[in-house]
Amino acid sequence: MNATVFAPWVDPDEKPLIRFQNVTKRFGDFTAIDDLSLDIFEKEFFALLGPSGCGKTTMMRMLAGFESPSAGRIELAGQNIAPVPPNKRAVNMMFQSYALFPHLSVWDNIAFGLRRDNLPKHDIQDRVEEMLKLTRLEKFARRKPHQISGGQRQRVALARSLAKAPKLLLLDEPLGALDKKLRQDTQFELMDIQETTGTTFVIVTHDQEEAMTVASRIAVMDEGKLMQVATPDEIYEAPATVYIADFIGDVNIIEGRARATGENQYQIDWAEGQQPLIASSTRSFSNDQTCHLAIRPEKVAISSERPENAANVLQGTVHDIAYLGNLSTYHVKLPNGHMIKAQTANTRRIARRSFTWEDTVWLSWTATAGVLLES
Numbered sequence: 252m253n254a255t256v257f258a259p260w261v262d263p264d265e266k267p268l269i270r271f272q273n274v275t276k277r278f279g280d281f282t283a284i285d286d287l288s289l290d291i292f293e294k295e296f297f298a299l300l301g302p303s304g305c306g307k308t309t310m311m312r313m314l315a316g317f318e319s320p321s322a323g324r325i326e327l328a329g330q331n332i333a334p335v336p337p338n339k340r341a342v343n344m345m346f347q348s349y350a351l352f353p354h355l356s357v358w359d360n361i362a363f364g365l366r367r368d369n370l371p372k373h374d375i376q377d378r379v380e381e382m383l384k385l386t387r388l389e390k391f392a393r394r395k396p397h398q399i400s401g402g403q404r405q406r407v408a409l410a411r412s413l414a415k416a417p418k419l420l421l422l423d424e425p426l427g428a429l430d431k432k433l434r435q436d437t438q439f440e441l442m443d444i445q446e447t448t449g450t451t452f453v454i455v456t457h458d459q460e461e462a463m464t465v466a467s468r469i470a471v472m473d474e475g476k477l478m479q480v481a482t483p484d485e486i487y488e489a490p491a492t493v494y495i496a497d498f499i500g501d502v503n504i505i506e507g508r509a510r511a512t513g514e515n516q517y518q519i520d521w522a523e524g525q526q527p528l529i530a531s532s533t534r535s536f537s538n539d540q541t542c543h544l545a546i547r548p549e550k551v552a553i554s555s556e557r558p559e560n561a562a563n564v565l566q567g568t569v570h571d572i573a574y575l576g577n578l579s580t581y582h583v584k585l586p587n588g589h590m591i592k593a594q595t596a597n598t599r600r601i602a603r604r605s606f607t608w609e610d611t612v613w614l615s616w617t618a619t620a621g622v623l624l625e626s
Contacts, residue, residue, distance in 0.1 A: 270291075306476075349405060471495050478491065508542065551592070577597055
């Protein structure tokens, strides 16, 4: 799905498939969801992302019908779904545990919901075969769940969830039980299946990488509130708050005081005895306002010579090195004790590192490389 073409959320005439309107959910004195409004559109692969206890699973359970909102309204395709019981909603849910029937074959697991709906035999046959093909499980059709791998069980659960052609599929940490390599492969399979079926997927995850990989948009949540709803690249490159910058990916956050030096240009006084930093920002800051400069390690250049003409230049010593195969991350300690991370891509096989522990190095970045955020 081409992201430049598929963006129903920017079209004011598009009607959302799901609409949360001022939804609050309380459990006794605890507020799990706090006056939350959100639109999700048809054919989106939408991610609810946040730490444990942020309210993302509660939102999913309300969509599925396992919980009712304490206040507010949830609509599916323009209809209030509060009075509709879970089994009558055009919504299916795939659980983290997969919840497959151990005594049934893969084929019968997928057919289970269709048989409950008393569909004609040939329709069930056709639909199950279609699902087996979609999830590439044809040759495992007669096996029981314990005779196949974790990744295959995950695909059976997905096929069973999609068999009834729901308008909306909810996925609760669906890849949590898989190892890293299999999880990455399965993420792309999920995206392909979602694109092929055109079903709207809403995934709950606490894994930032997973959300960034699969989702058309991400809602970052904390303590029952939406912190930012945007595309993965917007959330990474233009986080709305320090919390989001820190939550998504790796980041350096430098606190200081802003001073305007021109249109959208600021000088940041941040440490005694250090040159002010220079940053561009379309957000406006008053003079001496506390601000935070968030800058990703890959946007910080590291060199043994002082760079010419760079907007921001700092000197420090290499304190730590993390070698991740494709990347090396250098933790550089500044004279005032502040630590800055710089990342370089390992494009060639390295016989010898350019920098090693205790080396004196120069860090530099442009005025537009970081994002200036309010405290």
